[in-house]
Each structure stands twice: as structure tokens, then as C-alpha cells.
Amino acid sequence: MSKALEGYKILDFTHVQSGPTCTQLLAWFGADVIKVERAGEGDATRGQLRDVPGADSLYFTMLNHNKRSITIDTKKPKGKEVLETLIKQCDVLVENFAPGALDRMGFSWERINELNPRMVVASVKGFGPGKYEHCKVYENVAQCAGGSASTSGFDDGPPMVTGAQIGDSGTGLHLALGILAALLQRHKTDRGQKVLAPMQDAVLNLCRVKLRDQQRLERTGTMHEYPQYPDGKFGDAVPRAGNASGGGQPGSILKCKGWETDPNAYIYFITQSGVWPAVCKVIGEEGWIEDEAFATPAARLLHLKPIFKRIEQWTMTKTKFEAMDILNEYDIPCGPILSMKEIAEEPSLRESGTIVEVDHPVRGKYLTVGNPIKMSDSPTIVTRSPLLGEHTEEVLTQLGYSAAQIAALREEKVI
Amino acid sequence: MDNQPLSGIKIIDFTHVQAGPACTQMLAWFGADVIKVERPGSGDVTRSQLRDIEGADALYFTMLNSNKRGLTLDTKQPAGKEVLERLIKECDVMVENFGPGALDRMGFTWEYIQKLNPKMILASVKGFSDGHHYEDLKVYENVAQCAGGAASTTGYWKGENSGPTISAAALGDSNTGMHLAIGILTAYIGRQKTGKGQKVAVSMQDSVLNLCRVKMRDQLRLDNLGYLEEYPQYPNEMDAFKDGVVPRGANAGGGGQPGWILKCKGWQTDPNAYIYFTVQGHAWGPICDALGKPEWKDDPAYNTPRGRQPHIMDIFATIEDFIKDKTKFEAVDIFRKFDIPCAPVLSMKELLHDKSLRASGSIVEVPHKVRGSYWTVGSPIKFSDTKPIVTASPLLGEHTDEVLTDLGYSKDQIAAMHASKAV
Numbered sequence: 001m002s003k004a005l006e007g008y009k010i011l012d013f014t015h016v017q018s019g020p021t022c023t024q025l026l027a028w029f030g031a032d033v034i035k036v037e038r039a040g041e042g043d044a045t046r047g048q049l050r051d052v053p054g055a056d057s058l059y060f061t062m063l064n065h066n067k068r069s070i071t072i073d074t075k076k077p078k079g080k081e082v083l084e085t086l087i088k089q090c091d092v093l094v095e096n097f098a099p100g101a102l103d104r105m106g107f108s109w110e111r112i113n114e115l116n117p118r119m120v121v122a123s124v125k126g127f128g129p130g131k132y133e134h135c136k137v138y139e140n141v142a143q144c145a146g147g148s149a150s151t152s153g154f155d156d157g158p159p160m161v162t163g164a165q166i167g168d169s170g171t172g173l174h175l176a177l178g179i180l181a182a183l184l185q186r187h188k189t190d191r192g193q194k195v196l197a198p199m200q201d202a203v204l205n206l207c208r209v210k211l212r213d214q215q216r217l218e219r220t221g222t223m224h225e226y227p228q229y230p231d232g233k234f235g236d237a238v239p240r241a242g243n244a245s246g247g248g249q250p251g252s253i254l255k256c257k258g259w260e261t262d263p264n265a266y267i268y269f270i271t272q273s274g275v276w277p278a279v280c281k282v283i284g285e286e287g288w289i290e291d292e293a294f295a296t297p298a299a300r301l302l303h304l305k306p307i308f309k310r311i312e313q314w315t316m317t318k319t320k321f322e323a324m325d326i327l328n329e330y331d332i333p334c335g336p337i338l339s340m341k342e343i344a345e346e347p348s349l350r351e352s353g354t355i356v357e358v359d360h361p362v363r364g365k366y367l368t369v370g371n372p373i374k375m376s377d378s379p380t381i382v383t384r385s386p387l388l389g390e391h392t393e394e395v396l397t398q399l400g401y402s403a404a405q406i407a408a409l410r411e412e413k414v415i
Numbered sequence: 416m417d418n419q420p421l422s423g424i425k426i427i428d429f430t431h432v433q434a435g436p437a438c439t440q441m442l443a444w445f446g447a448d449v450i451k452v453e454r455p456g457s458g459d460v461t462r463s464q465l466r467d468i469e470g471a472d473a474l475y476f477t478m479l480n481s482n483k484r485g486l487t488l489d490t491k492q493p494a495g496k497e498v499l500e501r502l503i504k505e506c507d508v509m510v511e512n513f514g515p516g517a518l519d520r521m522g523f524t525w526e527y528i529q530k531l532n533p534k535m536i537l538a539s540v541k542g543f544s545d546g547h548h549y550e551d552l553k554v555y556e557n558v559a560q561c562a563g564g565a566a567s568t569t570g571y572w573k574g575e576n577s578g579p580t581i582s583a584a585a586l587g588d589s590n591t592g593m594h595l596a597i598g599i600l601t602a603y604i605g606r607q608k609t610g611k612g613q614k615v616a617v618s619m620q621d622s623v624l625n626l627c628r629v630k631m632r633d634q635l636r637l638d639n640l641g642y643l644e645e646y647p648q649y650p651n652e653m654d655a656f657k658d659g660v661v662p663r664g665a666n667a668g669g670g671g672q673p674g675w676i677l678k679c680k681g682w683q684t685d686p687n688a689y690i691y692f693t694v695q696g697h698a699w700g701p702i703c704d705a706l707g708k709p710e711w712k713d714d715p716a717y718n719t720p721r722g723r724q725p726h727i728m729d730i731f732a733t734i735e736d737f738i739k740d741k742t743k744f745e746a747v748d749i750f751r752k753f754d755i756p757c758a759p760v761l762s763m764k765e766l767l768h769d770k771s772l773r774a775s776g777s778i779v780e781v782p783h784k785v786r787g788s789y790w791t792v793g794s795p796i797k798f799s800d801t802k803p804i805v806t807a808s809p810l811l812g813e814h815t816d817e818v819l820t821d822l823g824y825s826k827d828q829i830a831a832m833h834a835s836k837a838v
Contacts, residue, residue, distance in 0.1 A: 004604055005605070021628075048671045049645065049670075051639040058636060059632055109799075128775040128777065128797065129771060130769075130772075133771075136756045138674070139670065140691050141674075144676070144690070144760045144761065145761055147583075147763050147766045150762045151583035152569075156576075158689060159689050160676075161691075162580075163567075164565040164568075164623060165626050165629055170590065174593060177796060178798065180597065180604065181421060184424075185798075185800070189800075191800070193800040195796065195798055198795065198797075201772070201795035205792055208437070208589055208791075209475070209478075210763050211763055211767060215790060216467040219467045219468070220467050235686065237686075237765070238762065238764070245555065246583075253566065255578070263577075263658075263663065264579065268560075268561040333554075333555055334558065335561040338564060339564070339567045341634055343563075343631070348543070348546065352545070352547065355631075366635060367631070368628075369625055369628045369631050372594055372621035372622050373595070373601070373615065374615070375601070375615050376615070
């Protein structure tokens with residue numbers, strides 16, 4: 001069993017979430033990821049939202065597994081020299097600095113290319129070229145700029161951000177994809193290149209079907225699978241669709257037993273056309289099987305609200321798991337709303353390595369989300385995040401620095 | 416096409432609907448030769464789902480299958496099966512998002528695929544991962560969002576519509592496709608050393624959860640501390656933390672920086688007249704100046720994050736009052752001068768017509784033989800040496816003869832297969 005990316009060295013200049021997600025994934029696949037941090041403080045997330053005083057926060061530990069940490073002060077000439085040596089020996093440099101920061105450090109693309117023509121330089125930015133390219137972007141800002149907020153939420157409410165980190169982690173994944181493609185191209189060309197993933201674009205890439213809907217709306221003026229049809233009006237932009245399914249199969253989130261006190265006592269329910277008779281049987285409305293008003297998908301679209309209301313009367317008599325067991329027998333697609341607590345405790349996810357427990361020398365054991373990508377011959381072993389500067393000496397020794405030189409660098413606070 | 420990162424890589428695309436097609440489309444944009452295999456006569460169901468032009472492939476299909484070649488094949492017929500075997504021998508990757516076990520029932524078990532081509536990488540999208548107690552469930556986008564923790568943590572915690580909420584972003588479908596593409600390229604790089612293919616699988620539940628990593632972080636913090644200080648429920652509605660489950664945080668920032676969606680001029684009629692506003696610590700002084708509240712700069716109830724948190728909603732209301740006569744674009748232009756992270760809530764219409772996105776190739780116009788030209792979301796990943804060129808999705812079976820000829824079939828053999836409806 002070998003690690004697919006063994007042998008690749010990655011210079012990780014990233015911090016907070018988008019970049020660290022990307023390099024963590026590459027580390028899980030076997031790349032040697034060297035995280036460069038500022039001496040003394042390091043990645044801001046080490047101290048953000050701390051739950052254990054004095055220990056790296058979960059924010060940091062859950063996004064920086066399997067990496068090595070080296071501290072360098074790149075403002076000092078000797079620190080710059082260490083960085084130059086690293087650039088010469090690594091395959092990929094990943095960064096999510098504010099626009100222009102790398103240039104100001106003296107490491108323009110031209111300079112990096114001169115030091116190592118095979119280097120792939122990968123960047124996360126908020127926006128691509130254009131009016132907003134110099135703006136700083138956070139998760140929710142990206143969700144608003146990428147079309148997700150505008151189309152999420154209910155038709156009578158404001159735009160809504162999603163709890164999934166499509167701007168940060170989502171962009172990090174897109175960047176990882178770009179890095180792998182550039183490495184494959186380098187096999188043929190022997191040259192590196194620049195790879196860029198703007199957060200706005202990465203969000204939009206996941207909202208592709210909403211752009212589909214914009215063009216359908218402009219052509220036909222209506223969209224039958226939206227809750228605005230047939231009673232409400234469509235404007236000139238794709239509206240928010242609440243919990244509707246958005247595809248050809250109508251769906252909704254319905255209350256289950258206990259919803260009054262448990263904010264997650266809900267089930268997603270899809271009235272797939274093939275199982276409509278089964279749905280009618282389960283909820284005790286056999287008459288609807290033949291009733292013209294309900295018998296076809298097109299007819300049902302005219303009164304989805306009362307249909308789901310009636311189904312909800314049934315789901316409210318069952319817990320979400322009871323409802324699911326019954327619906328499964330009839331092959332009716334559905335899913336319980338799982339809370340983070342339920343997911344953390346889910347045995348199947350522990351079994352598959354998607355939720356893993358890791359031991360940390362300062363904070364002790366903690367849970368984390370492991371690698372969602374499963375490979376039959378290259379299993380992922382998740383190890384803990386590094387302490388600040390934990391591998392400084394190890395990395396410098398590998399770069400050829402002697403013990404005396406390392407001691408001198410430490411003395412001068414370069415590392 | 417030699418200057419493309421993945422030129423030379425051949426992919427059998429057995430995927431349909433969204434998750435799989437999003438994956439193979441991205442690989443096609445990077446230069447891989449993607450051969451989409453569909454059933455003769457019908458093809459991918461999205462060719463006709465949500466159609467906007469009678470008789471033309473739906474945008475659902477055209478926006479997820481560009482740059483591919485289309486081959487029709489009835490794998491239930493011996494001749495069709497034989498074509499698939501030849502394809503397996505010649506290709507590098509096979510991608511599928513069938514229901515669990517479907518490929519086995521077609522006679523193409525992993526063992527048999529490996530026998531035909533030990534270098535083959537077999538990539539699968541699943542609803543739940545192998546061995547999961549729900550592994551036989553059919554999973555759609557929103558089911559994945561519910562099972563992966565996104566729905567539980569999205570939306571309001573009180574008031575009308577305070578239930579779990581679905582995100583418009585395709586966390587279950589397109590996002591899983593992106594995860595699978597990463598797995599495929601990783602396996603391909605690994606194969607350069609080992610000479611052997613392997614199976615790559617990504618489940619939709621896992622992919623959603625991978626984007627909800629920070630919500631898992633919050634669950635663990637909540638377990639340790641009993642509350643989450645950056646959530647809007649803190650400190651005035653501590654009951655929200657009572658059951659020990661991460662609550663929904665509506666439009667809050669979620670990180671160390673409080674944020675919210677604020678109304679702008681015209682919100683009464685325009686559902687997208689809003690901006691996102693982030694209160695970043697170091698920008699507090701400039702924010703106070705911009706709002707005309709210089710007295711807040713030295714007031715301990717305002718000048719630290721901890722001081723602000725108990726009345727953060729009042730602060731947002733003050734900012735909302737300040738921008739009530741400004742459009743979202745005007746408001747953003749004012750705030751960006753102070754280095755305040757903010758953005759207008761852009762509608763799909765605004766994005767479709769966005770000049771910068773068109774210039775960068777993130778929104779592209781693609782000519783299509785039947786439906787005329789259409790717009791699509793191009794590659795969000797930009798390379799300095801390669802610009803992915805987006806071409807149209809294939810008509811059903813458009814490249815059947817071309818692909819069969821590549822595989823060495825003669826004209827007569829191809830004609831016979833057409834006659835028997837094997838292709």
C-alpha cells in the first residue's frame with residue numbers, strides 16, 4: 001500500500017481555512033506538507049475560538065493534520081534565504097495571502113519561477129480579475145458574491161448563508177484539483193505554472209443548476225418545480241426556493257415527532273413519481289392514487305403544499321428514524337436531518353474513517369472529519385496537527401543546515 | 416490539445432444526472448478525452464428533464480456535459496458488452512454513479528475490470544460510504560445535505576421557517592463530483608509509480624460533511640464549553656445551547672468575525688437588495704467613522720468583540736439604518752474603502768451578466784447544434800499555462816461511430832451494431 005502523493009513536497013503558506021483544507025487533503029494523500037508560520041504566533045486559528053486554554057484550537061487542529069510546521073521570519077534576510085532553499089526543493093507552493101502580499105515579500109511569480117521553474121504556485125483569492133479583485137473575502141462574503149445566498153432561504157425571507165463552508169473549504173478543494181492537474185501537466189512539460197481558485201467562482205461552480213434556472217426563467221418566465229408555482233409570481237432573477245428539491249422530484253423538509261423541542265426532529269421527503277402509490281398507502285390516502293388531481297407529477301405540482309402538509313401529519317406521528325425505516329421498506333427516498341452531535345457519534349462514519357479520533361500532546365484526544373475520498377489501495381492515516389514550529393529543526397536539517405547554523409538562526413529569531 | 420494538463424487520459428463516463436457528470440466535465444475541461452456512454456434511444460435522463468426548448472437537450476444536460484464525446488451502447492447485448500470490454504482495455508479511468516451493485520449486475524465487477532485492465536481506475540459516487548448502515552439508500556442532493564450535517568446547521572433557530580434549511584449550492588451533487596475528481600487525479604498520479612489502478616469512492620454524505628468541518632469543530636467546542644460565544648444566541652438566548660447540539664446560526668459569520676446580511680435600498684421589492692457585512696476587529700475605528708458614531712471607538716461596550724457581542728444585532732441595525740438609502744453596490748463601495756470585508760448579494764441574473772466573470776471564463780457562452788448558444792459556468796480553476804476551452808455537450812450518440820472506429824471496428828461491424836440497436 002503506497003501513498004499516491006508520496007515524494008511530493010508542498011510549501012504551505014496558507015492560514016485559516018481555505019488553503020489549509022487544500023494542503024491537508026494533499027497531506028492525507030501522502031504529500032510532505034511543510035507549513036510555514038510566523039515565529040511566535042503562527043496561524044491565527046491556533047488561538048481563535050479556543051476551547052482549551054493554552055492548547056491549539058480545534059479550528060487549527062481540524063484543518064492542519066499530517067503537516068509539519070516550521071517557523072520562519074521571512075522579513076529577515078536569513079529567513080528569506082531559508083525560504084529560497086525551500087522553494088528550490090519543493091514541488092508546490094500554496095498560499096492564501098491577501099492579493100499582492102507574496103509580491104511584497106519579494107516572491108513574485110517571476111522570482112519563484114527563476115528559483116525553481118518546476119514550481120506550481122497555487123493561490124486562493126476572493127475574486128478573479130475585475131472590480132472586486134483587491135477585496136478581502138470571508139466565507140459568507142463569498143457565498144453572497146457567488147450566488148448561493150441569493151438562492152438559499154425562503155421566498156418571504158432574506159438571503160441565507162449555508163452552514164457548509166463552500167467559500168472556504170469548497171475553494172480549497174477546487175485548488176487541490178487544480179494543483180493535481182498542474183502536476184500531471186508538469187510530467188509532460190517539466191514546467192510549473194500558476195493555479196488560481198477564486199472563492200466567488202468556486203461557490204458559483206456549486207450553484208451551476210441555479211444558473212441553469214436563470215436561463216430557463218429568462219426563456220419561459222416560469223419554473224414548475226419552484227414553490228412559487230403556480231400561485232406566486234416570478235421576478236427576473238432565480239428566487240429562493242426554501243426546502244424544495246430543485247430537481248424533477250418534488251421534496252420538502254417535514255416535521256417529525258418531537259419537533260417542538262428538538263430542532264433536528266425533521267425528515268427530508270421526496271415524492272418520487274415511481275413510488276407515488278406507495279406514498280399514498282403509507283399516509284393512508286389510497287384515494288389519491290387514482291384521483292386525477294394527484295395521479296400525475298404535473299397534476300401534483302399544482303398543489304404540492306397541501307400534499308406535503310398531509311404527509312407531514314403522518315411524519316409528525318413518528319420519530320425521524322421510525323419514519324425512515326417505514327419509508328425505506330417502500331423505497332421512498334428520504335433522509336433524516338442529522339445533527340452534528342448525531343454525526344459525531346455515528347458508528348458507520350467512525351468505521352469508514354470519515355470521523356476519526358486523533359491524539360494531541362497538548363489537548364488530548366479530539367474528533368475530526370477525516371478524508372471523504374476513499375481509495376482502495378491508498379488508505380488515509382490521519383495524524384494530528386503540528387505544534388507551532390514543531391518541525392523547524394527537522395526541516396532545516398533536511399535542507400542541509402548544520403546544527404550550529406540552526407542555533408544561530410534561532411538566536412537571531414529568524415526561526 | 417497537447418498543452419492541456421490531462422491530455423492523453425481517456426475516461427469512460429458512465430455517469431448521469433449531476434454528481435458524476437460534474438466530475439467528468441471538469442476532467443474534460445482539463446483535456447481528458449471523456450467518452451459518455453448512454454443507453455441508445457433514451458440516454459441521460461437530464462437530456463429531457465426541466466426542458467426549456469422542445470426537442471433540444473435541456474440546460475440541465477448541456478451545462479454538465481460539455482467537452483465530452485457521446486457514445487450509445489446497450490450493454491445488455493453481447494455486442495454492446497464487447498464494445499465496453501474494448502473500451503475498458505483502452506481507457507485509464509471509468510467513472511460511475513449507478514445505484515449500489517448495478518455495475519456488478521452488468522457483469523463488470525471490479526475483479527473482472529482489473530482482469531481486463533489492471534491499470535484501470537474505477538471511480539464511484541455513492542450516497543453513503545461502503546459498509547454504512549444506509550449504504551443501499553438512494554440519495555438525492557437534499558437527502559445528502561440532511562444526512563451530512565448541512566441542513567441541521569443552516570437556517571434560523573427561531574421564528575417562522577426556523578426548521579432545517581437546504582442550501583442552493585449543490586453540496587451533495589456537484590461538490591461530491593469535485594471530491595471524486597480529486598480522488599481520480601490522485602490515483603492517476605499514484606499509478607505512475609505503481610503501474611496499478613485502484614478503486615476510488617466518494618460518498619455524498621461524506622462530501623457534505625467535509626464542507627461542514629467547522630460545524631463539527633463547534634460540536635466539539637460545545638461539548639467542552641457548553642456554549643458557543645460567536646453564535647447569535649450568545650449571550651442573550653443561552654437556551655439554544657441547552658441540548659448540547661450545534662444550533663442553526665442563521666446569517667452569522669461563524670468564525671471569529673461577526674457578520675450578518677443587511678438590507679439595502681429597495682429591499683422591500685428586490686429580494687436581493689442586501690449586503691453581507693463583517694465586523695472585523697481591526698476595522699472597528701473606520702467603521703465607527705463611516706457610520707458617524709465616533710463615540711463608539713472608545714466605549715468598552717463597543718470597542719472589543721466581547722463588548723459588542725451582547726448587542727451585536729443593535730449594531731447591525733445601526734449599520735442597516737446607515738445604508739437604507741444606498742444600493743447594495745453603493746454600500747459596498749463605501750465600506751471597501753475601509754477594508755471591511757463585505758459583498759453585495761448577487762442574484763443569478765447579475766452573475767449571468769457579470770463582466771468580470773465573463774472575462775475570466777467563469778461564465779462562458781457555448782454554441783450548441785440544436786439549441787443555439789447557451790451560457791454555462793466554466794472552470795472555476797484558472798491556470799497560467801492553460802485556459803480550459805468549453806465546447807458543447809454531445810448530442811445523444813453523436814460520437815458513436817467515431818469512438819467505435821477508434822476502437823478498431825470496421826464500417827460493416829458498426830452498421831451491424833446500429834442495425835441490432837446495440838449502439
